[in-house]
Amino acid sequence: MDLLRFLEHPSFLLFRRFSHANIDRSLNRRRKLLKQSHWWKNYSPESTSTVKWTTLSHHGVIFPPPYSPHKIPIIYEGNPIILKPHQEEAATLWASVIGTQWETKETFRKNFERSFLETLGKRHKIKSLDKCDFSQIVEYLEKEKENKKNRTAEEKRAEKEEKLALYKKKGYAVVDGVKEKILNFVVEPPGLFRGRGDHPKAGLIKRRIMPEDVTINIGEDSKIPKCPVRGHKWGNIVHNHTVTWLAYYKDPILPNSFKYVWLAATSKMKGLNDMLKYEKARKLKEFIDKARESYWSKIKSRILLDRQLGSALYLIDKLALRVGNEKSNEEADTVGCCSLRVEHIKFEEDNKITLDFLAKDCMRYYNTIQIDPEVYKNLQDFTKNKDLDDDLFDLIRSNTLNDYLKSLMEGLSSKVFRTFNASIRLQEQLAIFNEKNLQLEDKMQFFIKANKEVALLCNHQKTVPKNFDNQLERINSQITKKKSKIENLENHAKELRKKKRLAKSENVKKRITTNIKNTKKMIEKVKDDIEKLETRIEMKEDTKNIALETSKINYIDPRIVVSWCKKNKVPLDKVYSKSLKEKFKWAMNTEPDWVF
């Protein structure tokens, strides 16, 4: 039953044994809350219009604490040098990177050095990073870390409380009367830019953001938040109803982009968009036959441009590739479908191709796959008379492809194919499952395997944890222990049987028989444990470099997951963390027989 109706139902009221006044107050409160939070029950098309909010109030953004100098010198050619605070801050940022992978990265080092020397000024005696000895600062940082680790429980509690209080005070916005969490209400602190892969700007000092850098978006009737840094003021105040951001500031590294302050995933603004994303993917389900027919006719077209369009979409559909926009040379050299170059594709026997390129986040996409001969031939054609660094699809770009998609279905774009195929893939994999009597662990194992298929499709990877081998080793030693335990138990059983044979009284025999039975039971249990540990190892090994969460968060329609869990009596907590359950609260009431 609808929760609201239930709350109003006489049996509920009776059950609570509230006084009437209390009931009224409580109901009103709840009704208000329900009306506010159950947006998915009665969302209307206009909620997706260009007006994103009517009233909006919040507390602006807050800033990381100012730098407090430690006055520890760096040693330069044998001389200790105490730097000015802002210079010392830069030096300390570098010190915090020493011993990590970043320290030895060529670009990172070069860029930091340039940034650092600039901070010091031309006439400073420090001329080279290589000659700087940061070890005293490193030592200091280590001590600080140690101190932090050794805080008393009381201190930790106080800190936690303080954090919570800040969150309560500043961490939410009120949008059209609904209180919503903010995703990132603290601006990014200064740091060294950790661009991924071979990013040309990695290592640059990311400067401190000041209130003057920040534009606040807030309702006309709302109180303008007080600037939290004394002596400073907000850069700008706007009242833009057509956007969802609460504030933005210029990206301190990339001159043409911004950092935005948004509501959390639990908010209506984000949740509704998320739901609509999946609805769009479901709409593609209706159009997919038509779309595939269309790109197949293009693949066979005599017009080169069409052959490129058709073949590109074929790859996007079949391999769930990203569309691949062009990138400037201020960014790492990564590609997607439309930006593939000749060097990224190899033609093998039997209509197989190998794609080998760096994708988003410099994750390597490496896949050998058999494709249809028509596409194989097309792709081969596209590489003719080209250099290795020429575009494979030289006549099209992401927008060409997206324009074409618009002609197939309203609102269709390339990324919808990824969502569509990922969700479909999970649903298909889960549909294979029909053994209802499995243990929960086995069900979970099955789910993880299905999830893994999606992650593989989308090429979602993660680095293998540092001490992964140790972890396996530990489980293995547990198995060894349990195996020797079984041996002992078996010996014990053997002896019991011997005793039973020699026993005279019936009573003793009976007692020994129960003992034997119990021992056997124990053996079974330990064997079961071993089996569980073994599958745990297997699963761990199997997914050690695969990121399962990414697809769960971004690509898999949560309704597929919820319905499967309900149908198979798997508690949702097994699949979704607390925050994911909140993010997907709009999908929590999905019926067991729901289909994507």
Place this chain on the structure above:
DNA sequence: CTAGGAACTTAGTAGTAGTAAA
């Protein structure tokens, strides 16, 4: 018609807090 701006989604990793094992 194209380049780049603006806004929003998707992505992996670092660090932390809570929990299990020793």
Place this chain on the structure above:
DNA sequence: TTTACTACTACTAAGTTCCTAG
């Protein structure tokens, strides 16, 4: 009680998409 893992969350980088100005 300490140590070691594990499971999350916080963080922020890196994509896509759509739009507008020239």
